[in-house]
Amino acid sequence: MSMRMSYLLTLVLAGALSSAAAQPAAAPEQVARGEYLARIGNCAGCHTAPGGADFAGGRAIDSLFGTFYAPNITADADTGIGRWSADDFWQAMHNGKRADGSAMYPACPYPNYTHVHREDIDAIYAYLRSLPPVQQQNRAHELSFPASARPLVSLWQWLFFKPGSFQDDPSQTPAWNRGAYLVQGLGHCSACHAERNAFGVSRGDGSAPGARIRNWYAPSLYSSAEAGLQAWPVEKGAALLRHGKAEEASAMGPMADVVFQSLQYLTEADAMAMATYLHALPDHDTEPAVRLLPVRQADLPAVMQRGQKIYEEHCQDCHGRDGEGSLAAPALAGNRAVVLADPTNLLNVIRDGGYPPSTGGNPRPYGMPPFGFLNDVELAALATYIRTSWGNAGTPVSSANVTRKD
Ligand code: HEC
Numbered sequence: 001m002s003m004r005m006s007y008l009l010t011l012v013l014a015g016a017l018s019s020a021a022a023q024p025a026a027a028p029e030q031v032a033r034g035e036y037l038a039r040i041g042n043c044a045g046c047h048t049a050p051g052g053a054d055f056a057g058g059r060a061i062d063s064l065f066g067t068f069y070a071p072n073i074t075a076d077a078d079t080g081i082g083r084w085s086a087d088d089f090w091q092a093m094h095n096g097k098r099a100d101g102s103a104m105y106p107a108c109p110y111p112n113y114t115h116v117h118r119e120d121i122d123a124i125y126a127y128l129r130s131l132p133p134v135q136q137q138n139r140a141h142e143l144s145f146p147a148s149a150r151p152l153v154s155l156w157q158w159l160f161f162k163p164g165s166f167q168d169d170p171s172q173t174p175a176w177n178r179g180a181y182l183v184q185g186l187g188h189c190s191a192c193h194a195e196r197n198a199f200g201v202s203r204g205d206g207s208a209p210g211a212r213i214r215n216w217y218a219p220s221l222y223s224s225a226e227a228g229l230q231a232w233p234v235e236k237g238a239a240l241l242r243h244g245k246a247e248e249a250s251a252m253g254p255m256a257d258v259v260f261q262s263l264q265y266l267t268e269a270d271a272m273a274m275a276t277y278l279h280a281l282p283d284h285d286t287e288p289a290v291r292l293l294p295v296r297q298a299d300l301p302a303v304m305q306r307g308q309k310i311y312e313e314h315c316q317d318c319h320g321r322d323g324e325g326s327l328a329a330p331a332l333a334g335n336r337a338v339v340l341a342d343p344t345n346l347l348n349v350i351r352d353g354g355y356p357p358s359t360g361g362n363p364r365p366y367g368m369p370p371f372g373f374l375n376d377v378e379l380a381a382l383a384t385y386i387r388t389s390w391g392n393a394g395t396p397v398s399s400a401n402v403t404r405k406d
């Protein structure tokens with residue numbers, strides 16, 4: 001081989017090697033870490049359609065502004081994000097910018113993900129790229145004007161969105177900092193637990209009450225009377241997050257989904273860290289998000305009697321004569337989910353029943369049958385009875401408040 005030939009060959013080889021080096025195969029540890037982090041971010045919860053391929057998109061997400069359809073984030077080059085570089089992916093998660101430079105709707109909770117460190121975003125990217133690409137066209141969102149105009153999302157970002165990475169607070173413990181990082185960032189708890197204003201901006205700073213989500217009420221994490229973990233031992237809070245169940249509390253509705261799809265995979269240390277941070281949040285009464293129609297004082301004795309009769313007939317066997325609970329069912333006495341100012345969740349559970357998520361720590365949970373056959377007057381009486389008996393200090397519920405709005 002001539003000098004010239006071998007020189008050329010070296011160049012070609014070096015070129016091949018360096019283009020391979022531009023897309024180095026991710027280390028298995030990075031992929032595994034990315035899988036764990038994607039669970040905590042619950043990316044699959046939105047980006048996987050019911051019965052569809054993992055991360056191939058298509059799931060409908062209802063909002064104030066219409067229906068979003070989560071896009072395909074598998075590595076398919078044409079219909080997914082196969083052509084996106086690690087930098088493109090970082091731009092999306094950190095700055096809410098798609099690969100073509102256009103602004104992303106905050107229906108993808110990047111206002112939370114922006115807190116996540118680059119190495120963790122890179123790990124999620126490596127994990128997504130390690131999965132088989134799935135060819136599936138994205139479905140267009142169905143939004144009303146002006147929300148349908150994507151260029152206006154840039155204006156929204158300019159007004160309401162500030163990118164920023166989480167910074168450790170050196171005056172706090174490592175566990176608190178880890179918990180704050182996960183709760184504010186990947187866990188995106190405030191995306192559901194804090195009320196949004198008319199522009200869809202949620203105030204995650206504790207000044208906002210809880211929020212309505214999919215016909216449920218996500219109670220405030222800044223009040224121990226609602227969903228806050230301030231008054232509980234840290235172990236109990238961690239158990240609720242991982243297992244969806246802790247003594248007189250259980251995860252229901254959308255929260256049961258979050259536990260099932262995401263929080264049950266937390267390591268014990270990360271669950272403890274989250275609970276440590278939530279335990280230390282300021283604890284204050286939040287404004288009740290609903291004003292209930294009053295029940296006439298004169299009607300109360302008859303309402304209570306009716307409620308008690310229904311309770312004894314349908315509920316007592318599992319929840320106990322005095323709401324003390326049993327092996328099969330949580331206590332209703334002293335249960336904060338039962339006395340929330342907003343009775344929506346209580347009514348949902350009675351009407352639709354409930355299955356706590358099956359998790360490693362609670363693999364075969366007991367379920368509760370639905371009682372949808374009760375009419376509005378009966379439901380109101382039953383709810384009033386449970387909310388005001390056995391030391392529970394809730395407010396009565398009138399049948400006008402029971403009538404379903406969905
Ligand atoms: C609450 C639902 C929800 C969750 C949770 C969620 N996403 Fe999204 N995501 C969306 C929606 C809706 C869009 C479309 C936004 C738009 O059109 O601007 C989107 C867009 C994206 C895009 C842009 C894709 C494109 O083709 O434009 C990427 C990348 C992405 N999400 C990644 C993730 C990752 C990674 C996670 C987990 C860490 C995640 N998402 C969690 C709803 C969600």
Ligand code: HEC
Nearest residue numbers: 187189192216217218219227249250251252254255258337
């Ligand atoms: C998709 C919306 C959604 C997300 C995301 C979400 N939650 Fe919830 N959460 C709810 C709803 C709705 C309830 C009320 C139903 C219930 O009591 O389980 C709830 C209830 C709770 C409760 C109170 C349970 C009880 O009965 O005392 C805690 C604690 C909680 N969530 C913590 C969290 C934390 C921590 C995160 C983030 C890691 C989070 N949630 C993310 C919707 C959500």
Ligand code: HEC
Nearest residue numbers: 248249250314315318328329330337354355356366367368
């Ligand atoms: C067969 C046993 C059984 C019967 C009968 C039953 N429940 Fe339940 N109930 C359960 C179980 C199990 C749960 C936990 C379900 C979950 O976490 O999703 C539960 C949960 C609840 C909750 C939510 C508590 C919390 O901490 O989140 C309420 C409220 C409730 N039941 C009220 C009632 C009422 C009212 C009746 C009668 C109309 C009733 N139940 C009948 C077993 C039962």
